[in-house]
Amino acid sequence: MTGASPPLSRSTSGLLLALFFASGFAALVYQVLWARQLGLLLGSTAQSAALTIAIFFTGIAAGGWFWGQRSTAGSSSLRLFGLVEVGVALTALGHFVVIDAYHAVQPALFRLMDAPALDTVTKAVIAASLLLPPSFLMGGTLPLMGQHLVRRPSRLARTGTVLYGVNTAGSATGALAAGFVLPLALGLRGTYLLAVGVDLVVGVVAVSLARREQTIPLPQPERLPARETPPPVGGVVPRVVWVVALTSGFATLAVEVVWTRLFAQVLQNSAYTYALVLTTFLVALALGAALANLLSRIRRPGPEVLLGCLLLVAGYLVALSPWLLHQMTGGLGELGGGLGWLPYLTAVAGLIVPVMLLPGIALGAVLPYLLRSLQDAGRKPGDAIGRLVAVNTVGAVLGSLVAGFVLLPLVGSSRTLLGLAAIYPALVVALALSRASPRRVGVAAAAAAVALALLLAPLDGLDRVHLRRDDERVVEVREGARATVAVVARGVDRTMRVDNHYTLGGSAGLDGERNQAVLPLLLHPDPRSVFFLGMGTGITAGAALAFPVERVVVCELLRDVIALGEEHFGPWTNGLYDDPRVVIHAEDGRRCLRRSTERFDLVISDLFTPWRAGTGSLYTREHFETVRTRLAPGGIFVQWVPLYQVSERELGVIANTMDAAFDEVVLWRGDLFAERSIVGLVGHVDSRPVAPATAARNARHLVDDDVSEAALEALLLRLYAGNVTASGIFAGHALNTDDRPVIEYLAPRTQREAQAGRTSLLVGPARERLYADLRDAVDPARDPYLSRLDTVQLGYVEAGWHRSRSAFLSNVGDAAAAGHEHHFVRLSPPGSTAVVSPAARLLPSPDPG
Numbered sequence: 001m002t003g004a005s006p007p008l009s010r011s012t013s014g015l016l017l018a019l020f021f022a023s024g025f026a027a028l029v030y031q032v033l034w035a036r037q038l039g040l041l042l043g044s045t046a047q048s049a050a051l052t053i054a055i056f057f058t059g060i061a062a063g064g065w066f067w068g069q070r071s072t073a074g075s076s077s078l079r080l081f082g083l084v085e086v087g088v089a090l091t092a093l094g095h096f097v098v099i100d101a102y103h104a105v106q107p108a109l110f111r112l113m114d115a116p117a118l119d120t121v122t123k124a125v126i127a128a129s130l131l132l133p134p135s136f137l138m139g140g141t142l143p144l145m146g147q148h149l150v151r152r153p154s155r156l157a158r159t160g161t162v163l164y165g166v167n168t169a170g171s172a173t174g175a176l177a178a179g180f181v182l183p184l185a186l187g188l189r190g191t192y193l194l195a196v197g198v199d200l201v202v203g204v205v206a207v208s209l210a211r212r213e214q215t216i217p218l219p220q221p222e223r224l225p226a227r228e229t230p231p232p233v234g235g236v237v238p239r240v241v242w243v244v245a246l247t248s249g250f251a252t253l254a255v256e257v258v259w260t261r262l263f264a265q266v267l268q269n270s271a272y273t274y275a276l277v278l279t280t281f282l283v284a285l286a287l288g289a290a291l292a293n294l295l296s297r298i299r300r301p302g303p304e305v306l307l308g309c310l311l312l313v314a315g316y317l318v319a320l321s322p323w324l325l326h327q328m329t330g331g332l333g334e335l336g337g338g339l340g341w342l343p344y345l346t347a348v349a350g351l352i353v354p355v356m357l358l359p360g361i362a363l364g365a366v367l368p369y370l371l372r373s374l375q376d377a378g379r380k381p382g383d384a385i386g387r388l389v390a391v392n393t394v395g396a397v398l399g400s401l402v403a404g405f406v407l408l409p410l411v412g413s414s415r416t417l418l419g420l421a422a423i424y425p426a427l428v429v430a431l432a433l434s435r436a437s438p439r440r441v442g443v444a445a446a447a448a449a450v451a452l453a454l455l456l457a458p459l460d461g462l463d464r465v466h467l468r469r470d471d472e473r474v475v476e477v478r479e480g481a482r483a484t485v486a487v488v489a490r491g492v493d494r495t496m497r498v499d500n501h502y503t504l505g506g507s508a509g510l511d512g513e514r515n516q517a518v519l520p521l522l523l524h525p526d527p528r529s530v531f532f533l534g535m536g537t538g539i540t541a542g543a544a545l546a547f548p549v550e551r552v553v554v555c556e557l558l559r560d561v562i563a564l565g566e567e568h569f570g571p572w573t574n575g576l577y578d579d580p581r582v583v584i585h586a587e588d589g590r591r592c593l594r595r596s597t598e599r600f601d602l603v604i605s606d607l608f609t610p611w612r613a614g615t616g617s618l619y620t621r622e623h624f625e626t627v628r629t630r631l632a633p634g635g636i637f638v639q640w641v642p643l644y645q646v647s648e649r650e651l652g653v654i655a656n657t658m659d660a661a662f663d664e665v666v667l668w669r670g671d672l673f674a675e676r677s678i679v680g681l682v683g684h685v686d687s688r689p690v691a692p693a694t695a696a697r698n699a700r701h702l703v704d705d706d707v708s709e710a711a712l713e714a715l716l717l718r719l720y721a722g723n724v725t726a727s728g729i730f731a732g733h734a735l736n737t738d739d740r741p742v743i744e745y746l747a748p749r750t751q752r753e754a755q756a757g758r759t760s761l762l763v764g765p766a767r768e769r770l771y772a773d774l775r776d777a778v779d780p781a782r783d784p785y786l787s788r789l790d791t792v793q794l795g796y797v798e799a800g801w802h803r804s805r806s807a808f809l810s811n812v813g814d815a816a817a818a819g820h821e822h823h824f825v826r827l828s829p830p831g832s833t834a835v836v837s838p839a840a841r842l843l844p845s846p847d848p849g
Contacts, residue, residue, distance in 0.1 A: 008151070012209070016078075017166050019202045020145055023085060024170025025177070026202070027138055028282070029195040030092060031056065032178040032275075033188055034131060037095070040738060041102060042123045043588030044614050045557065046481035050404060051120075052127055054397050059132045061393035063139020068386015071147035077382060078213065081144035082206030084137045089199035091133035095192065098130045142167060142389055147382030156375030157296035160385055161368040165289030168364075172282035179275020184746075187739045236304050236373040237434040242391050244307070244427055248366045249395025251423045254403035255318055255363065256281055258413050258420070259356055262322065265466070265484065265500040266329045266351070268336075270748035271613045273348060280352050281360055288364020295365070296372045303372045308428045308443075310365055312450070315424030317359030319454050322414040322462055325355045332466040334501045340756030341749050367392050404481045412479050414462045422454040466500050475568060478560040485560040487568045494568055496537050496561065502609065504536035504561065507572050512671060512678075514543035518702070519668060519680060520602050520638045521547050522695040522716055527601045531555070531630065533589040533618070534606030538565040542573035545581070547701050552576075553600070554584045555592035562586055590623055599632040605639045607678060610650055611751045616744030619654045621737050624661035628685055637662070637683040643762035644676045647750045648770065651762060652733035653742050655681055655724050660735060663687050665724040666785050667774065672718070672803050674811030675763050679721065689788045692717060713793060718800025722774025723783050729773055768808055775801060 008016070035052055042048040067084065071077050142163060150159045174195075182191040236244070260277055267273040295306050328351055329335060335351060336344040367388065374384045407416040428447035432440040465474050465486045475494065477486040488495050495506030505513050517540045521527050528550045532541045535556035544552050554576075556562050562584060566577045576582055585592050593603070605627075608615040617623060619639075627637050641654060659665045662683035670678035696712040703712070724730060736742045753759040760766045780786050780797045789797070 008149070012213075013149070015205075015209070016145065016149060017162070019206055020141070020163060021166050021170035021173075022198050022202050023141055024167035025174040026088075026195040026198040028171040028174030029178045029182070029191060029198075030134065032175060033192050033195075034095075036188070037099070038127055038130070039588075039614070040590070040617060041099070041126065043591035044617075045588050046404060047120075048123060048588075050401055050481070051123055052131065053400050055124070055127045055131045056135050057393050057397040057400075059135025060139040061390040061397070063136040064143060064386040064389035064393065065139075066136070066386075067140025068143035068380075068383045068390070071143050071380060071382025071386065076210070077144050077147040079207055079210035081141060081148065082203045082208075082210060084140045084144060085199050085203030085206060087137045087203075088134050088141075089196045089203065091137060092192075092196050092199070094133065095130055098126070102126055139389065139393075140386070143382040143386030146385040147380060150381035153375060153381075156381050156384065157369070157372040158293060160371040160381070161289045161293035161296060164368045165286045165293065168282055168286040168289060172279050172286060175275060175282055176279045179271060179279070183741060188741070189739050236307060236370070236431065238373075240430055240434045241370050241373050241388075243430055244311075245367060245370055245388055245391040246395040247423060247427055248311075248363070249392035250399035250402070251318075251395075251420045252363045252366075252399065253396035254399035254407070255359075255417065255420050257400050257403040258408065258416050259321070261408065261479070261484070262325055262413050262417075263352065265332045266325070266335045267348060268344070268611065268748060268751070269499060269502070269613055270611050270751075271616075271744050272345070272748055274613050276345070276348055277352060277356070280349075280356050284357050284360025285364035287357075288361045288366075289368045291361055291365040292367075292369035292371075295369055303369075304431060307366070307369060307373070308431050308447075310362060310369060311424040311427050311431075312447070314359065314362035314366065315421045315450070315454065317362055318424070319418055319421035319457070321355050321359055322417050325351070326462055328355070330466075331461075331463045332500055334466070336752075336755075338755055339752065340758055341752040343756070344752045408479045409481065412464060413484075414459050414464075418454050418457055418459075422451040425450040425454070465497070476564060478564065480558065480560040483558055483560070485558060485564055487564050496564060496569070498558065498561070502612065505539060506537060507539070507569070510539060510572060513537065513539040515670060516540045516606070516638075516640055516678075516680075517543040517604060519670070519716075519719065520604050520636060520682070521549075522698045523682065523690065524601055524636050524698075525634065525691065525694045527698075529553075529598065529600045529632070530602045530604065531593065531596075531598075531600040532604050532606070533593060534608065535561060535565065535584070536606060537569045538573040538576045539569065540604070540606070541582075542576035545574045545576065545579055547698065550581060551598075552579075552582045553596070553598070554582065555587055555589040556584065557586075557588055559586040590618060590626070593630055594626050596630060598630070599635070600630055601632050601635050603627050603630060603635070603637045605637070607640045607642050609642065609645050610654070610743050611645070611747035613744070616736065616741045616747070617738065619657060619736050619743050620741065621657050621660055621735055624658050624683070628661055628683070631685050633685070634688065635685050639681045639683070640670060640678055641681060642676075642678050643767055643770075645751065645761065646747065647754065647759055647761055648766065649733065650743060650747050650750060651679075651770070652730040653736050653746070655730040656733040657736045658683055659725055659730065663725075664785065666690075667721040667724055669719040669721050669800070669804065672800070672807055674807040677763070677767060681724065687784065689785055690720070691788060692793055710792070714796040714799070717789070717793060717796035718803055720780075720786070720797050720800060721771055723778045723785050724774075726784055727774055727777035729777050764808060764812070768805055771801060771804060 034056070035049070038052045039048065042051070072080070146160055146163055149163060150156050178191060182194065186194060259281070263273070263277050295310070298306060326332060336347045339347055370388060371384070374388065379387075403416060407419065411419070425447040429444045429451070432444035432447065464477050464479070464484070465488065467474070467488065469490065472488050472490050475487040475489050477484065483498050484500065486497050486500070488497060493506060493508040495508070496504040498504060521530070521544060527547060530544050530549055530552050532552070532554045535541055535554050541552060541554045565573070570577060605618065608618050610616065610619065631637060639654070639658060641651060643651070646654075655665065655667070658681050662685065664684045664687040666682050668680045668682055670680055692713040693709070695716045696709045699712045699716070734740070734742045750759060750761075754761045762770055780794050786794065786797065
């Protein structure tokens with residue numbers, strides 16, 4: 001090359017780097033929010049997530065290639081960068097147009113989307129409309145800014161690596177802010193508009209700077225065709241550069257997918273831990289760019305040798321990561337038991353930094369270091385950067401899809417990581433054989449041996465499931481595209497677990513799981529159609545088949561849960577998988593219900609742990625309003641809540657949000673256990689008093705004829721806890737909405753603080769205070785929901801309160817007080833002691849055993 005543009009002042013360079021940092025910040029805020037919004041629209045399935053990733057990265061790749069070829073020298077490229085940033089902001093605003101249009105045509109679309117292929121096409125069109133325009137423009141930001149800042153051809157590697165690192169550091173900051181701060185502070189809409197505003201400011205400032213700059217155009221030499229371009233001395237053959245860019249992109253994103261899945265086995269799996277994992281990965285890429293910058297300054301050995309060493313180090317560190325994770329977690333044991341919020345985050349960082357950060361730096365250095373081999377190849381800086389980003393991003397799309405949908409289900413996470421690690425010495429083989437010499441053949445043979453050793457390395461000591469007790473054994477485990485699902489046996493009992501520590505239920509809790517269906521079916525006067533949101537083992541949904549229902553629809557997010565439930569829990573599911581009345585969908589439950597054209601007498605929502613990422617959307621006002629539209633006249637919705645996973649604050653938010661969507665919400669106990677109780681928030685589309693006679697009549701399908709009506713009424717009414725709507729005790733709590741996902745961001749903090757003993761979940765005395773507050777706010781005799789009860793029946797309600805308190809006091813060792821409370825259970829009202837077996841099997845015993 002001949003000629004160069006004059007260097008920029010330090011202040012101008014610093015301002016441009018700050019703009020590029022802000023551009024990266026906004027891009028990751030968009031990406032985080034797009035993933036969330038499309039999860040709500042298209043369903044939180046692995047297929048929908050993969051479609052979103054593929055379309056987003058396709059736009060980035062196409063944009064990098066297109067804008068790189070059209071980049072120009074000097075201030076023109078800066079002006080174009082500014083216009084592209086403004087374009088990103090304007091097309092990002094199209095998000096609201098696309099969402100509104102989608103909701104307008106949603107009913108018609110759902111009627112057309114019975115065919116899976118058509119459903120997939122519709123999802124792709126929606127995602128492409130939302131993501132392709134802004135991502136295509138985003139792809140041009142790095143080559144355009146690179147074209148402006150690279151003032152001398154020999155500075156392509158140094159300046160390009162700085163740009164890549166600064167932009168990635170901005171992305172890491174955006175991921176952290178979007179994961180920890182902005183959604184609660186501004187809401188998701190406000191956060192999105194903040195990102196739009198940042199891009200607008202970046203674009204306007206860049207255009208203003210371009211107008212003021214008087215830059216001498218950078219002459220471009222005539223380029224030889226790519227096949228005739230000679231490699232620089234000690235450099236990498238150009239065709240090998242593109243092979244390494246494509247393949248390293250594949251491996252890097254595939255490794256990130258597998259790491260995320262492995263961390264899901266040991267972390268809390270909240271929105272915060274996912275944000276930490278993503279942020280750490282982005283920080284590693286930024287530090288990798290800094291490492292590439294340092295390597296680009298080294299003259300001897302040449303770029304080819306340094307790149308080969310970098311690839312070998314990357315492969316070694318990736319291969320080491322699964323053993324390091326297992327060692328640091330005691331074989332995939334859950335991290336941070338007993339730690340509060342901040343200490344837990346520190347512990348998470350202490351795990352992911354050594355496991356992910358160091359290998360991530362090596363992975364992240366490969367792409368920017370390739371600029372060192374391109375800077376002498378005769379291309380414009382913007383064109384070189386754009387092509388490199390495009391090729392690498394195509395590989396990244398393929399890597400994320402192949403890892404999630406092929407490698408993980410086929411060979412598992414640890415074997416996948418070793419296979420991906422083997423790619424890096426395989427690239428060294430390609431480097432060595434790019435030119436002919438005996439020494440290079442020897443290097444290639446050694447690198448090939450390393451790759452083969454990684455592929456065949458034994459996995460001794462790398463467990464796929466962490467067993468909590470010595471007498472447990474793994475029956476079957478499946479690593480699917482979204483989660484790892486395992487069936488674990490203890491004696492004759494079987495339990496299903498997702499991601500190691502999230503229990504979906506099991507045969508040991510048979511009565512309790514069945515009663516999550518039985519109680520709602522007793523409350524409805526004539527239940528004919530039932531929708532179950534979430535399936536787990538299938539025991540709950542199977543219990544509905546004991547009633548004369550005509551249709552049962554079950555929606556379960558994880559396909560592997562359905563398969564393992566059918567294979568291992570059939571004896572306890574009452575023929576669920578064979579009954580012609582049953583339809584089971586492997587689909588996101590929220591979307592499944594929204595797209596349904598049916599109306600149901602009952603919608604029963606499973607126990608969803610509030611602090612897990614994504615489950616907060618099942619407690620939002622928008623979701624509850626959707627449920628209401630799917631209920632037939634007189635329909636009932638039951639949302640089960642685990643009291644041992646929430647504090648009064650989280651239950652208050654959920655109850656108040658549900659109360660905003662239904663005419664009346666009441667609370668029923670799911671059991672009379674001393675600890676670890678569940679409750680059902682029961683929403684009615686119209687205010688209708690409970691009818692004990694109806695419940696007793698429905699119960700006849702489950703019990704012998706010689707059980708008295710009074711016994712059945714007592715059995716049911718002792719579980720009534722209070723009237724949420726009439727009491728108003730939760731009215732002061734926030735509403736959980738799609739825009740302000742309060743539950744998703746508050747519940748993880750509460751769970752950790754409860755682990756450390758600094759806050760109280762609704763167990764023990766806190767649970768009894770909750771029941772007492774409901775009772776004191778609305779006395780049963782004045783409760784409109786109980787207006788049809790006579791004095792004896794009201795006594796059953798009172799007896800249930802004493803029974804719960806008696807169980808609690810007995811559990812804490814206060815035998816005298818427990819006996820006093822139990823005295824009320826037996827004497828008030830007369831006849832309440834008639835509850836005997838087999839009717840008692842309708843509901844769990846007071847002691848879970």
